[in-house]
Amino acid sequence: MSLIETHNRIPLSTLRETYLPLMPRPPEPSHSITLETAKTLPAETFKACFDLVHECKDMYKRTIGWSATAKKREMKHPAMRYLILSAAGGGGKTVAVGFLSFMITEEDGFEVVYCYELHLAQEVRNRGLGRILVEVMEGFGKRVGVEKVMLTVFLENEGARRFYSKLGYARDDFTPDDVVGRNGRVRKVGYEVLSKGLKD
Template identity: 25%
Template structure:
């Protein structure tokens, strides 16, 4: 059984481990190996510390806690992309679960809590971006009621251009 709470600085190492291992597992064959191999828990933890200490940030970070501490993490806040009615749309920036616990409902629990908090903040819809070739994530979000809305953007990873698709749902 897990419960969800606000992330704090004591969670940074665990969250960074979950995030880096998640990238290295989920994006193998999608993101260049050189990029994935260069990711480190230490480097990610340093970025998390800066992120959490930014004054005035509007993003929320939640962790799912299991018997061994943090086993999942979600970050969300106001939508960062140009969409109709921008003040009404929240965005899931990131969602990762410990690799050995994927498929046990932890991601659904985190996403549900994020949706509840977004509604509480006055958002009516949620958006997120998924790499076009990440079929597993697309299926997860589609089961949660998200649909691709036709928007796409490109990011470059070690010289390779990858396309992300935007998904949206009503909260």
Template identity: 45%
Template sequence: MSSSVQGGRVTKNTTTTTTARRRRVQHPKKTRASIKSQPQGHEYERNGSQYNPSSSLPLVERTNKLSIQEFTSKYIPPECLTYTIKNTEKYSDGEQKYNFSIHSAASIPTTDLNACFDLIEETSSEAYRNSSTGWSPSKKKKEMKLPDMKYLVVRREELTPSDGEGEVVGFMSFMITYEDGKEVVYLYEIHLSAEVQKQGLGKRLLLVLMEIGRRVGVEKAMLTVFTSNGVAQRLYEAIGFETDEYSPRPRRLRNGMVKEPDYRIMSVRLDGGPYV
């Protein structure tokens, strides 16, 4: 339901809003007439790719039908999978490079998935417990394995190949989906370990998310965040996210008291770019 930063890390609890989204979302229905009205010849879809008349699936379903290799080839350019910190005194050679690997829920190695869950539990379980949603490890693990979930896993590049590929120091999970009938890329989780914070990695991951959404051709990038989490909200706002029209509003109770929501839905329209 909500994103939160604990010690500078960002996460997202979707238990409540995922249910709500399922109630609200109506997937587009394809009729024979609507299929015939699709552009023909060399016309193009709004993401710039040439229209394929043999494909009658809507954008979201068509995108999620791709293998992770096909998805990466079509929508994630190589420059989105690396990030270099330069002119830093923290590293002897003055810079540090990070590599991002892309996975689906089905293809992510178990060790990486466990490392991602450990980051969520370490940084956000207390925030969940203090929210109206509560903390449920089993529900979170189930959510992490949703069929259309995708992951960008962050590793610090080691100095020599013999050092191995390095441990997981962060990750982002997202999904191409529907939100209130709109095609969106939805951020589920974004976490960075304490040792790699304040280096621009969080901003970089968010920009990669927006670039993926732009290339796919969805309308918006969306996320949720705990209202108590000022650090995360300031980061999102700096990139252009604003309160979404479907974000919950305060409710007046029967006794006259006003109950403020403990999470905020934020979104940004993907009508600019490129973002990376």
């Protein structure tokens, strides 16, 4: 059984204990980070995550296309993991204000942790919370033993590209080339694949 198959059979309680033994505290006491799987993610939290992704639908439409049904299907993949950033709400409840989703998988012949989404609500941006979520994911990948982190970023999302560059991510060779049609016109690919090694 491969590393990926073995990992994807591990129950959530073991994932939390083994791969995230020291979950960092966000800068503000009212915030917390929890690990969930697609199966254990409460419906209300899933909706909050999808709503954050939905805010970027125009960017999707201009690059790879947008389908709410397909995106929800992807988000519910059995192997998908979620780092949920929550904030204290009214009545003692917590509200999801951001998330990072990732999967232990194989890409381009490498066992990797692939970051699918990273989204924060407007009110919690520029506080270092995105960096914390990425660092938690990287620590997870190191403990699992995968080669690197990979992710996709839209070229027009310059803020995200600067963010990942500061964290040590660079363009991966797996990024597809622009397509030249029969008429000689070049159709530019609207995204690039970034990666960062996890092994010394």
